[in-house]
Amino acid sequence: MRMNTIGLLSLRLFNITFGRLSFCTKILRVILVKILIKNKQEKYVACAKYFDWQDLKRKP
Amino acid sequence: MSDIFIRIVLAQAPRIIGFLDRTPESETYGCFERYYWHYKLIDFPNARFQEGALLLALLFKSKAEENLFYQNENIHDWCIAAIKFWARARNRNGSVNEVYPFENSFCATAMSALAISQALPLLEKKDLIDLRKTGEWLAKNDNLEVSNQQAAAAAALLNIYFLSGEARFLEAAEQKLSVLLKCQEKSGFFPEYGGFDIGYQSLTLSLLTKYYKRKASDTLLNSIREGIHFILSYLNDKGHYDPAITSRKTQFLYTYAFSVFDKNALQKAVRGLEANAILNPSWLDDRYVIPLTIDYLESYLEEKK
Numbered sequence: 001m002r003m004n005t006i007g008l009l010s011l012r013l014f015n016i017t018f019g020r021l022s023f024c025t026k027i028l029r030v031i032l033v034k035i036l037i038k039n040k041q042e043k044y045v046a047c048a049k050y051f052d053w054q055d056l057k058r059k060p
Numbered sequence: 061m062s063d064i065f066i067r068i069v070l071a072q073a074p075r076i077i078g079f080l081d082r083t084p085e086s087e088t089y090g091c092f093e094r095y096y097w098h099y100k101l102i103d104f105p106n107a108r109f110q111e112g113a114l115l116l117a118l119l120f121k122s123k124a125e126e127n128l129f130y131q132n133e134n135i136h137d138w139c140i141a142a143i144k145f146w147a148r149a150r151n152r153n154g155s156v157n158e159v160y161p162f163e164n165s166f167c168a169t170a171m172s173a174l175a176i177s178q179a180l181p182l183l184e185k186k187d188l189i190d191l192r193k194t195g196e197w198l199a200k201n202d203n204l205e206v207s208n209q210q211a212a213a214a215a216a217l218l219n220i221y222f223l224s225g226e227a228r229f230l231e232a233a234e235q236k237l238s239v240l241l242k243c244q245e246k247s248g249f250f251p252e253y254g255g256f257d258i259g260y261q262s263l264t265l266s267l268l269t270k271y272y273k274r275k276a277s278d279t280l281l282n283s284i285r286e287g288i289h290f291i292l293s294y295l296n297d298k299g300h301y302d303p304a305i306t307s308r309k310t311q312f313l314y315t316y317a318f319s320v321f322d323k324n325a326l327q328k329a330v331r332g333l334e335a336n337a338i339l340n341p342s343w344l345d346d347r348y349v350i351p352l353t354i355d356y357l358e359s360y361l362e363e364k365k
Contacts, residue, residue: 001100002088005161008103036100049098050078056132 001035064333065315065360066124072341072353073119073129076112079346082138090141091149094346107149107156107168110176111350113142117179118357124364139183146176147189154193155201166203169194170212171351174267177219186223195220199232202239207250208260210240211267218274237271241283248290252308258294258301259310261287265317266355273320288322295325299332311339312348314355319362326359 018024036044081088081097088097092109095101116139119129129135150156151164158168173194180186198217203209217233240250249256250264265287272280294301295313303309318326332338341353 002096003100003103005103046099049081051074053074053128055077055082056128056134058133 064330065356065363066127068333068340068342069353069357069360070124070126072349073115076115076350076353077138079109079112080138080142082134084137084141088145090138090143090145092142092145092350104157104161105145105149106158106347107146107165107172108158108347109350110142110146110149110172111354113139113146114175114179114182115350115354115357116142117182118354118361121182122357122361124360136183139179140185140188143176143179143185143188146172150194154195154197156194164197164201166201166213167206167209169198169201170209170216173198174212174216174219174270175351175354177216177223178270180223191220192224192226192229195224195229195232199229202236204239204243205251205253206260207240207243207252208264208267210236210243211250211264211271214240215267215271215274218271222274233271233275237268237280241279244283244286248286248288250287255307256290257306257308257310258291259303259306259312259314260308261291262312262314262317263351263355265291266314266358269317269320284317284321288317288325292322292325292328295328297328297331298335298337299325299329300338312344312352313338314352315359316355316362319359326363 014024014028019028076092079092079094081091083089086097088105091097091105092112093105096105116129116135119127120131120135120139123130146156151162153164155164155166155169156172157163158165173191176189177191180188195217198213202213214233214236217229217236221227221229221233244250245256249261252260265284268280268284268287272284299313303311313329313332315326315329318329329338333340341349341356344352
């Protein structure tokens, strides 16, 4: 799921309104972890998908 | 003299390839903007990252010792994917965006179109994408306050002429070049927001050198030489200059024009790089590392000739 303009605007709107309350921002975090990490077949890891010399080998 | 350039380039290449979405099944296959395809923090990709396609094409074609990317099929395929992604990311009018959606950025369109139009013939894929819409947009738009962008637009239009064979793009390129050369001050500098800037001057000269290499003229040659002479008056023996007195405060130094026209200036830059005294691509953030790395690779290839 890529970020789109509507999603970005909605997220920012939440961040600067309800998101100011630590309770709400914690809920958002739980939801994002569920969507992006726990429920994904390929889990999101920020520090990943960098270049590896093995990448130069042709995959069958 | 050129070893320092290839050493720096080969050190940066794995970093830059890491920016690229290399998964063929991915919708964003070929995208160099990690903040878009991987972190998913932004809602559009900055098209300037796609200039990485030219770096891949040059690495693919450059037979250099320790260049493990030379003739590698994956590098070839990633380059094609990056070019196709750039073409898809364009606005309907052929322009691209750098900072926000529907920006129609003159800078990003000129710089990225130049890189893509240079990469296509290197891969012998001249018809892979249609650049004419982008050429039409560049021909209609200008940013005369910023000489480096004008130089990029002229060089991109010239490349699009060679790719398409349509004379209107040659006319537009020559028109842009002529206007730019008229803007050059008597002391030799090309204005950047009303003043001189050594970093951007060196970039403008690199871009004009690309133009000259494809369409030589005495007027352009003299202009480039005057421009280099201006830079030399500010460089110390290690290629360093004081950015505080310049209009944009840039700290970088593009060297391709030096490698073609002035070995003295190139030697100063090499001394600075070897002493780690002047800024090199590894000091730059992701946004700017790609074009300077390309310039160093082109400097190396020119020196090797």
